[in-house]
Amino acid sequence: MALYLLKRILLFIPSLLGLSLIFFFLSTISPGDPVLNRLESSIIGEGAASSMEEIEQLKALRIQLGLNKPLFYFKVHRKTLSDTAYKIPSKQLRENLNDLSYQLGSWELVNEYYKHWKQSTKKADLSSKELVFLNELIQISSVKLLKEKVRGNQSDRFSNLEKKILAFEAKEWSLENYLPRFHWNGLNNQYHQWIFGLFRGDLGKSYIDSSPVNIKVSTALKTTTLLSLISILLAFLIGIPLAIYAANQTNSLVEKFISTLLYCFYALPTFWVATLLIIALGGGDYLSWFPSYGLGDTSDSDSIWEAIQIKTSHLVLPIFCLTYGSIAIVYKQLKNALNKELQSEYVLTAKAKGLSKQTVLVRHAFKNAAFPLVTLAGRAFPAIVSGSFIVEFIFSINGIGKLTLDSFLARDFPVIFAIVMLASFMTLLGVLLADIIYQLLDPRINLQKSH
């Protein structure tokens, strides 16, 4: 048993690593620059000087977040590209210089141009017109346009820079553009830092506000776990008796009604039900029985009774939206399993002994029919992380689901990595737990042999 579990865990590690690599790769090709966005939203008042100041601030911020390091252990890239391009702080700037170096067939020329440009921006008493010129210059990504821009400039303070640009010669086809080059970055890279932080339990800092990801995720996880556990528990507590009742009373009117109703529940989109409930009961234009926003704040002056009241009233609608679909699943699985068991011979024996149908169902058939429930419970484990996604979004609950969506929209990759890893870890845990419970319930199952 222990050997089997160890084997499963060890086999899962490469899958987890592969997953982390995929997401890391996706994060590098996704459009937008999260750090730049953060900076732009914090800068108030945009002058002509903003571009240079911005670059300096970006640099400081990237060092703070550990983004000034190379991405991965090695890099295969075009020969015209510098292997230290990651040091340039802005993504836009990097792309522009990259483009220029592709047209020129050489990185050295572009690098010199960039250095001269930086020196020019540091010159004392630049007029606003000159600042605008420098600012616009660095945003040009074509050699031809660059030259035109320089020729149209009246100011003569940047002769060094201008000479460099006028000496540029675009090459239509240079073979160097198509030759790959391999560069070893060493262990001091972003991926290494992140994956080893993960093993130590340190998930890094959020791109948005530099706060530790650990705290962000664990706060959100508490809320979501509360929601999910209540809803999973309710689903089993309501679903199991209903299924037993239905198996006992097959083809009765009540059974048909329950079955049809729950079958329809299964097809009801959660976000629609949630929206309807908010409109109808959440203080829209109709009834206002329940609050529709957040989980409610309780202060210390409230008595326990009042606190429970506030929390419960906030929880009713989200819990209902989370639960009705799960009840349908539990009901369907258990009812099918029970109906199958009822046709087996031991049930016939039990009936022949004179036991009532109820006793046979609860004491004999249920024990054997409970296996799909164990699988379901195992599957519900990862749902603790991801299951309440849309409900949290609609009811503005600060849980994992809302955190995920916000992080995706802001491209806050450290948080996304953490949640993805957490979700896959929970899946592994759920599957393993289900396996263990299976064997405890039924010693005939031999895990080593069946896998």
Added chain:
Amino acid sequence: MSKRRKFNGLWWSKKFFIAWVLVALLAPILANKKAIIVQDESGILFFPRVISAESKVLLSAPVPYDASTLDLDNSNAVGPFEKQQINSIYYRHWLGTDGLGRDVLANLIHGSKTALFVGFGAMGIAAIIGVFLGSIAAYYGDHKITFSRSRLILLIILLIVFLTIQFYAIPWDIGSVDLGLKLGLFVSITSLFLLMLFLINYFMTKLEINNNVQQKSKGLKLPVDLIIGRIIEVMDALPLLFIIIALSAIFSPSIKSVIVIIGISSWAGIARYTRAETLKIKELEYIEGANALGFPAFKTIWSHILPNAISPVLVSLSFGIAAAILIEATLSFIGMGLSTEEASWGKLIAEARVNYGAWWLAIFPGLAIFFAVLSCNIFGDRYLKSTE
């Protein structure tokens, strides 16, 4: 005993499904701002670009609005039973308008097209990937494909060179190089690679026959089943909605990207079903017969195994279509996935969140999603019963 007519879910699902497909395919005729057929001096025109003053309208759409037509007189969510600012009954908004004055019925009609395309398109992609991977994983297993060592090394070198060129030498990231050149490079390098692959395969086979190399004994085994099984496990380990949201943050928003995103991330179930079924069929005697006759593997899989393995795939396909429709609606609801011009049922419900009290914005599209998903589920259960 009274003869009570039994409610037949399958019959109703079929009727609903046919109606849904018809509405989706006829959407441009059912809801269109412009006239459908027009007669002018040059003859009869279908779907005219410009309608001149002299031309006579022969047929106009029953709903005279596009999905994104703004009726400024009836903006601010006018209900279906409220008084509407319209010229004649023909222009009435039968199901009301949303906050910007867009017609709900027109959006429902065009949204049905989106749901149909996303459901079937995404599951089509998922089925191709899932059936392919599942069947080859089961058919080849872990021991059937063997390589001689030299052939394996050559193939790995070729693959590495190919990937390097593909990802790093082609200037995908350079904005000033136009897309035509990039695609041209991609196609030519890929065809060169395929040619090399073919040549290597051909000459290595000749070489091995000449030198009497015993493939089975000396070769290295390629564990196809193990590799594909791992990939399926990783796909299962991730919450589907997470991957889809992650991918839609990267792709530009449109129906096409939603279809591709859902398709490439939801094939795991189909692959698992196909694999299990192929494993069963592989052991049957007629497959042994096909092998004895020397049929190529592709032919055996395609025309002898898959036709018998298809019914469990149909089950997961039906449920998959239902799930894809739900995912698309959810994505549109949270404002991701589709571009602003494309109509969707989920978008209408999102409007209901903004316009409190506008029940018509929530009820109608919600019912449409509900019935679409329900009918797909009923089909799935039907197939499930027929397989058992």
